[in-house]
Amino acid sequence: MTPPAHIDAYVTASTDEAWRAVGLDFFPDGSGPDTGFGGRSIPAAGIVLIGDPRVGEDYLHEFVHVVLSPTLHPGNAVFNEGVAVWLGGHDGHPALQMYPLLRKYQSDHPTVTIAQLLHGGAPGGSAASDAMYTTDALIVQAIFHRSGIPGLLRFAKVVGSSDSVLARLPEFVGLTAKESIDGWWRAETERVASKGQSVVPPVRR
Ligand SMILES: [Zn+2]
Numbered sequence: 001m002t003p004p005a006h007i008d009a010y011v012t013a014s015t016d017e018a019w020r021a022v023g024l025d026f027f028p029d030g031s032g033p034d035t036g037f038g039g040r041s042i043p044a045a046g047i048v049l050i051g052d053p054r055v056g057e058d059y060l061h062e063f064v065h066v067v068l069s070p071t072l073h074p075g076n077a078v079f080n081e082g083v084a085v086w087l088g089g090h091d092g093h094p095a096l097q098m099y100p101l102l103r104k105y106q107s108d109h110p111t112v113t114i115a116q117l118l119h120g121g122a123p124g125g126s127a128a129s130d131a132m133y134t135t136d137a138l139i140v141q142a143i144f145h146r147s148g149i150p151g152l153l154r155f156a157k158v159v160g161s162s163d164s165v166l167a168r169l170p171e172f173v174g175l176t177a178k179e180s181i182d183g184w185w186r187a188e189t190e191r192v193a194s195k196g197q198s199v200v201p202p203v204r205r
Contacts, residue, residue: 002070002071003067004046004066004067004070006046007046007047007048007063007066007067008045008046008047008048009047009048009049009050009057009063010022010047010048010049010050011050011056011057012049012050012051013051013053014036014037014051015036015037015038015040015049015051015052016036016051017051018040018049018050018051019040019049019051021049022042022047022049037051037052037053037054038051038052038091039051039052039055039059039061039062040062041062041063041065041066041069042066043065043066043069043070043073044069044070046066047066048062048063048066049062050062052092054092055092059088059092060087060088060089061084061085061088061089061090062084062088063088064083064084064087064088065080065084068080068083068084072156074159075156075157075159076156076158076159076160076162076164076165077118077136077162077165078118078136078139078140078162078165079136079140079152079155079156079158079165081133081136081137082136082137082138082139082140082141083137083140083152085098085133085134085136085137085140086137086140086141086144090130090133090134090137091130095134095137095141098130098133098134098137099134099138099189099192099193100193101127101130101131101134102130102131102134102135102138102189102193103189103190103193103194105124105127105128105130105131106131106185106186106189108124108127109122109123109124109128112124112128113182114135114166114181114182114185115162115163115166117131117132117135118132118135118136118162118165118166119162120132135185138185138188138189138192139169139172139173140152140155141192142172142173142188143155143172143173146172146173146174147172151172154172155168155172166181169181173188
């Protein structure tokens with residue numbers, strides 16, 4: 001894996017200002033509530049845009065995208081976002097702080113499934129969006145625990161929609177035919193949220 005030789009990082013006071021720094025007056029963002037602050041990246045160009053004064057240049061999530069995406073492209077959304085959140089946090093918060101929020105989301109929404117969440121169709125507005133990103137990180141962390149970097153590299157090669165990724169998930173997290181992916185999702189969240197595991201634990205094979 002070769003990291004980019006050069007990264008341009010623009011640190012600005014808002015997301016809009018960050019886009020303007022690279023010549024875009026307007027950029028249609030994803031759905032959901034927008035604080036006006038946040039990080040973005042253009043991995044193919046080696047550009048990191050950081051428009052969140054609450055975090056400043058320490059917006060590691062986007063650096064992870066820019067460093068890894070050229071090598072691991074196209075990958076899948078769960079892997080790409082999961083690695084970025086696991087290593088670089090989400091919305092300025094380390095993954096470790098996000099797991100208890102995911103647990104709260106699950107207890108507030110006892111019938112929501114992991115498929116609903118990854119499709120972007122789960123209730124809860126920005127809490128659902130945070131839960132989705134944190135679930136991606138939970139999956140990546142679990143695969144790393146089980147099979148280390150080789151397992152993550154195999155997972156990165158699963159291409160397709162969230163349905164294709166979910167269909168392959170049991171083999172990557174080690175479920176038997178009798179165990180459901182939703183049961184695993186809630187149990188694994190409970191485990192990491194209550195144990196407060198380190199964001200990058202030692203490899204266990
Ligand atoms: Zn991201």
